[in-house]
Amino acid sequence: MTTALAALRRSVIDAALEWREPAARMLARLLPADVLWFVDTPAPVFGLTFDDGPAPETTPRLLDVLARHSARATFFLIGERVRAHPELVAAIADAGHELANHLMRDERSALVPDSRFRRELAEVTGLLTPYGPVKWFRPGSGVFTPRMLRSAAEQHLHAVLGTLVAANRGGPADARIAGELAAGIRPGSIVVLHEGTPARGGVAETTDELLATMSRRGLSAVTVSELTAR
Template sequence: MTTVRRRRPGRLLALLLTSTVALTLCAAPPAQAAGATAAAKPGRTGPATPDIVDSTPGGGQALALTFDDGPDPRNTPRLLEVLREHRVKAVFCLWGEHVRQHPDLVRRIARDGHTLCNHTMRHDDMSTWSAADIRADLRATNAAIRDAVPRARIPYFRAPYGAWGQTPQVAADMGMQPLGWRLAVEDWEPPGTGELVRRLEEGAAPGAVVLLHDGGGDRSQTVDAVDQVIPRLQAQGWHFTRPARRG
């Protein structure tokens, strides 16, 4: 004799509800599904592109401060103090060998909430390098940064000397947006703090990414100029933000 097992009403109701929910989710229009994904991952705007970013996302009276060639034990700590005092976040384009020498400074940069950028291992001109050689260098630089700050987010790459060659495509393939600039005050040849302040004030343009340095030499004039110019520009209605994330 075969025994027929009856489903309990409660269990049958639960199965019906589960099936209804599944069908509803499958029938959701693409726009709704995309919206759900965006809500789950705020701020995600797609993969990096080979386009070189040189502006802020919203334009207007906004500037993005970026600092190359650090970290440097003479200049970077004081610069971080200045930025903290004025409540400004910046991008630090890190030289890989300097990262290995001063990992504590990289940790401090990250801890203060600044953005990290790959600026190659030894600041070489890569304009004639093969894609394979570029990729190897960028990987080594990222590894050095992540040795100092495990799982660090490195959203940007900047080519030394602005000599791009094949680097934009390689960087984009590795998830890093190429980062250029629209205002360079040429602080690599220190002209005096007052002159740097003048160049920053007169060169300020809506949405510009600003190229400055905290490493590669004596950058005390740069730090002094940043300390002076931030409140001056803020008084004129400017604010400081990060560069655009996509080209």
């Protein structure tokens, strides 16, 4: 590929990345469901969230990175991992981050029978509440139904998705995640990253790079609750 073609390809990719977040906001406005995707705010902040923890391979390093950047985040935690690692849940809360409900297992919540969904949603909230208030939930795989939203509302939980989503998978593409996310982040964006497994160990480096880039742009990472208060 010639230098000119490479530059053109890069400019097209950059433009697509820059428009990904506005396009997601536009789509979210068209959906009738009561789901938080982003926040309309001029404040120089964005919501940073992590799914699928806690885990000893990822959570402690994430907490170190967040502390180094004076950043705050919302951790959407899986119940069975909360049971396995209560000390990590305590560490997240003690560091000033927000705890949120990501159901009991790493599975597609939309396929879970209603009775089990209701029961396990309440169970995970019960596991998290001793460490702090729980206001938010995120369905597994990001797919929701009206039934799920009604069940969550009855338990005083509000659904949160996001406009920018990425998952570290342990391959070469992981090195591009931070740059691709940074190209789309705007004030009020909600960013979704994933931890919780050894293959996602690179999420700490991704987060470090992302926060450094956003700091240079004057944007800070906050919890979902802090974002909605702006």
